[in-house]
Amino acid sequence: MTAPETLFDESHCEECACGEGLDFKFTFAFQPIVDVSDRSVYAYEALIRGLQGESAWSILSQVNKTNRYAFDQICRVKAVKLAAKLGMETFLSINFLPNAVYQAEYCIRTTLAAARTYKFDTRRIIFELTEGEDLTDTDHLVSIVHSYKEMGFQVAIDDFGAGYSRYNILMASPPSLLKLDMGLVRDIEREPNKQAIVNGIITMMDQLGGRIIAEGVETEAEYHWLAARDIKLFQGYLFAKPGWETLPEPYFPASFPAA
Numbered sequence: 001m002t003a004p005e006t007l008f009d010e011s012h013c014e015e016c017a018c019g020e021g022l023d024f025k026f027t028f029a030f031q032p033i034v035d036v037s038d039r040s041v042y043a044y045e046a047l048i049r050g051l052q053g054e055s056a057w058s059i060l061s062q063v064n065k066t067n068r069y070a071f072d073q074i075c076r077v078k079a080v081k082l083a084a085k086l087g088m089e090t091f092l093s094i095n096f097l098p099n100a101v102y103q104a105e106y107c108i109r110t111t112l113a114a115a116r117t118y119k120f121d122t123r124r125i126i127f128e129l130t131e132g133e134d135l136t137d138t139d140h141l142v143s144i145v146h147s148y149k150e151m152g153f154q155v156a157i158d159d160f161g162a163g164y165s166r167y168n169i170l171m172a173s174p175p176s177l178l179k180l181d182m183g184l185v186r187d188i189e190r191e192p193n194k195q196a197i198v199n200g201i202i203t204m205m206d207q208l209g210g211r212i213i214a215e216g217v218e219t220e221a222e223y224h225w226l227a228a229r230d231i232k233l234f235q236g237y238l239f240a241k242p243g244w245e246t247l248p249e250p251y252f253p254a255s256f257p258a259a
Helices: 006-007 014-016 055-061 068-085 111-119 139-152 167-172 192-208 221-227
Strands: 029-036 040-049 091-096 125-130 156-159 176-178 211-215 233-235
Touching: 029 068, 040 055, 040 068, 068 091, 068 111, 091 156, 125 139, 139 156, 139 167, 156 211, 176 192, 192 211, 211 221, 221 233
Parallel strands: 040 091, 091 125, 125 156, 156 176, 176 211, 211 233
Antiparallel strands: 029 040, 029 233
16 A cells, blocks of 8 residues: 555555554544634544544554554545545545655545545545644655645644744745644633734734634633634634534534624
8 A cells, every 4th residue: 555656546545444554443533613704614624533432642652653654544545435424515624644745746646536436525625734743854844735735735734833833834835724723722812922922823824825723712712812813713622522423513602703
């Protein structure tokens, strides 16, 4: 499965969907990303879980340099297959491991084949880069983001503001979406320093032409402060917890005005 030339073969979709190539199994929970401007679901993020609902860490702790390419490819296929099975009509946000992508054009082929196999519209796929992964080759990371955007995918930077702030990516190839780390979001309505930082990020993304997702939102006070700054996309327990192999409907409290 790891040879680039074999990625043209769509038979690998079912192999990946069954987890062949790994000695552990996993599935997904889905958490909605909501658009509060019309109270709709913008996307569902596919979150790794064990077959009995075990935590993401119980699975990710088993990923290493030897199996991470297979894991990355299998994740993509299994997420697309399950999203199609559940009848997902929104965007699907899939996390990817940058260190597992040796060349974007080759590594995307299994994903495209899976989308054809399971009849999922590739225009509804978002690739989400975990911003905290410490990469030494920034040029390689920029090339992945640029390539995915050129292919018509949306690209999101996750956990922005937590550890490794990828301003070099923002300068070279701005992402479609930037997800505020929950550490910035928590209690933002009463922490001026966080407010100053987030106001700066909002201005930056406005000028770069991208959108912000506030993730980890848990309280109405956090929501109201962020919505007042014209953020429209939100994710967090305030709206819905991840649903194990289901697409949970978000909860919009009656006190929420349209942002």
